[in-house]
Amino acid sequence: MDQSYQIDVTSSLISPDISIHNLATTKPIKLGVMASGNGSNFEVVAQAIANGQINAKIQVLIYNNPKAKAAVRAENHGVKSVLLNHRDFKTRADLDRQIVQTLRQHDVDFVIMAGWMRLVTQELIDAFPDRIINIHPSLLPSFKGVRAVEQALAAGVKITGCTVHLVCLAVDSGPILMQAAVPILPDDTVETLHARIQVQEHRILPLAIANIGNG
Ligand code: GAR
Numbered sequence: 001m002d003q004s005y006q007i008d009v010t011s012s013l014i015s016p017d018i019s020i021h022n023l024a025t026t027k028p029i030k031l032g033v034m035a036s037g038n039g040s041n042f043e044v045v046a047q048a049i050a051n052g053q054i055n056a057k058i059q060v061l062i063y064n065n066p067k068a069k070a071a072v073r074a075e076n077h078g079v080k081s082v083l084l085n086h087r088d089f090k091t092r093a094d095l096d097r098q099i100v101q102t103l104r105q106h107d108v109d110f111v112i113m114a115g116w117m118r119l120v121t122q123e124l125i126d127a128f129p130d131r132i133i134n135i136h137p138s139l140l141p142s143f144k145g146v147r148a149v150e151q152a153l154a155a156g157v158k159i160t161g162c163t164v165h166l167v168c169l170a171v172d173s174g175p176i177l178m179q180a181a182v183p184i185l186p187d188d189t190v191e192t193l194h195a196r197i198q199v200q201e202h203r204i205l206p207l208a209i210a211n212i213g214n215g
Contacts, residue, residue, distance in 0.1 A: 104127075
């Protein structure tokens with residue numbers, strides 16, 4: 001990589017300005033996390049809680065893919081996890097009804113979709129109105145849906161990033177809470193770019209949750 005393209009990941013633009021945000025929440029939040037894969041975002045949230053940066057508790061992790069590493073991470077943090085394999089449900093709404101029941105059983109008041117790779121239905125949204133957030137690897141409203149990092153590379157944009165937003169029925173379209181910008185470098189691949197986007201995801205997701213705790 002050309003020396004001139006070395007970037008300092010900590011200097012990326014984040015809005016709203018994270019330096020003015022107080023991580024110490026006054027009111028504890030009971031979180032339910034939904035994840036499908038690696039779970040690195042689950043991990044940073046669990047760590048922020050363990051470090052006392054967020055006044056919250058993860059009541060339950062719901063995962064839909066039996067191989068999701070997120071479940072191993074949950075076990076390491078002493079968080080209960082529940083597998084709801086989408087293949088066991090006839091419809092998306094059936095799966096979501098079971099998700100709602102599981103979240104309620106665990107007394108969840110706020111839901112974090114941290115790499116949840118299934119479309120959600122009105123069943124879930126109605127059960128937690130304005131209380132579900134999602135992290136997405138693009139600067140929404142650009143590059144909604146699957147393979148957002150690939151989409152950004154294919155479009156030839158020079159800056160992409162990640163977004164934390166409230167979830168509504170239309171995919172990746174709810175009100176935006178926080179974004180971080182990430183430059184695209186000339187020799188980026190999906191993997192290198194996604195890795196740099198994830199550095200920023202791991203900064204903004206805990207902050208967005210802390211902001212929720214602060215009202
Ligand atoms: C994250 O990059 C997240 O933005 C993305 O999946 C990845 C999960 O990573 N989510 C979506 O694309 C949702 N449309 P993780 O499993 O390491 O947290």
